Amino acid sequence: MRIIKVDQRSIAARRGLRGGDTIVTINGEKVLDLVDYQALTSKRYLNFVVEDAQGLRREVDIIHHGNRPLGIHLEQESLPPPRECANQCVFCFVDQMPKGMRPSLYIKDDDWRYSLLTGSFITLTNVSDKEFSRILRRKASPLYISVHATDDDVREKLLGTKLARGLLERLQTLKDHRLAFHAQVVLVPGVNDDKALEKTLSDLEVLRPAALSCAIVPVGLTCHRQGLRPLRPYAKEQASEVLAIIDSFRQRSLENWGNAFVYPADELITLTGRDIPPALWYDDYPQLENGVGMLRLMEDSLQAAKTQTKPASSVRYCIPCGYSVYPYMTCWMQTYFPKHSITVIPIRNDFFGPSVTVTGLLTADDIIKQAKDIPCDMYLISESILDNDNRYLIDNVSLENLEKALERPVRIVQNNGYAFFEAIQ
Template identity: 45%
Template sequence: MSTRTVCGRIIGVEPTGFAGRLGLAPGDCLLAINGAPVRDVIDVQFYASEEELELTFVRDGQVQTVRGVRAYGEELGLEFETLLFDGLRVCHNRCEFCFVAQMPKGLRPSLYVRDDDYRLSFLTGSFVTLTNLTEADWRRIEMQGLSPLYVSVHATDPVVRSRLLGRTNIPDIREQLQRLANLGVEVHAQVVLVPGVNDGPVLERTIADLAALYRAVASVSLVPVGLTQFQRAPIRRYAKGEARALLGQAREWRGRFAREFGARFVHPSDEF
């Protein structure tokens, strides 16, 4: 991480909100709430839940602090330039089916960003692999109750998942999901299916492993691999007959889980 000051750049202030009442204005940069540094809007929401608040911010290069008592139901009333103040966690996996890697050149830079940030998973429902979590991240997930999370599982078989993510020495996703379950975090799982790689018996094992963690794992979406004309990896799309067979298999699972769980659990995507 760079040595720059981490703060949330304010772009909007509700005049009748708590922060507006204390004099904060667009252009200020929020540093801390009640002495706790804020790294993103999650921290803002978490630490601003108290009745008595101390807001520390930067204005024109000077650090200022204001204090006040929040009325019941009073909104903080701040809009920030970005959800993440300390930068985006980028993806270091090298998935053969990565859609970002299949983009043509010359498009706007934001389309080439490979994000793998668990905070955006909580905030916006984006899928993450959990391969870059630190122990500090795990402690934060527990302390702040960051649930639900959306996880790209792809396969619970460690060897197959390692191949799919293009990396070795990655955490065992089964252990990570169990750890999330122990923390009370709800997970929505995703499996991007690649013909001949993580379907068949591998998929059966994946579904069985995930079903064993129901209700912590609340759902599993099955998505056929999507390829563009710029894709160079030795993988292919599903043929019509293969897709039909997968949907039949999913139909059987859905019926069984509806009887066992009272929920379909497995959800094939529209792309099938």
């Protein structure tokens, strides 16, 4: 890894490291990427072997005080592109994606380095024994692991590869090395629910405290499954059966460990018609990015943000959203903004199909067709509909073009109550 700059008066500069040096080893170990660099420089005593632009090598010793930055800036401040997934998962959402969508949506990533640094979920099927040893050596923790099932036959069926087998042994090894992980299970009706789910949760329970949490997420199915294995979505009765299994394990975990450990995605709860559980039900929200607890967090943040009732406004707002959140959003707007004209409109997902009801998978085309004629002065749109840069919707339509098509301004709102109170004048 090449050093492009060393801060003046930093400890690295005082010890003789310079921009243009290439790091050969740290404490005798090669530095392959950012994960290696971060792990190796976390030590107190550092021995750098560097090579200058002329090819001359030298050693630099540093005593690193952990609360002070070294002052080193690398040419590669981030990881290289993620390693691609080698699986053929029966529920893969990328395989259900038609052409012409946002380019980033076609990336099938499965990279433990990104799991460590960004919290993305991995299956470990493309991790060789040598690379797994590196995970242990670098103390990569916590990881985010797509378990799906601990039964080898069931997991192989789900992931479409024999490399899916043997996960429990690796998870046990992580525990033996005191490395932690979060788990997720994407549930497919008739495949990894019922007894298979009970076995998965029982096996993960044995791996505590290394196993930190487990999210249960229902399979997402679009209408673009031509040539793929037929699957069906969860209905209310089946979702209730899944929640009954989860409730049983949660109770046992609370008694034995003091926290719930297993958490159903909000989609499972809304599917059954249950009330949103209280905040304590989610402990410290360990699986929020997996859609677990977002409804509760939204309602609680609205309540916290309501320091005083906002005065009436002449601005008419329209909030397009998915069907799953529609009844909650309607109730929230009536409760917290009673003096404002706010129309919440559920957008039917014609592009992906009626079983896709989350807001984050709404296309610009569906929003335009169904919300354009709503009488309003401004649209409030969830940030989950856009990419990370808040520029493009999932069907690769820019925010600017969405505004032009709707012929009214569009304001992007973060998914919390404070953002709504700020957006609604």
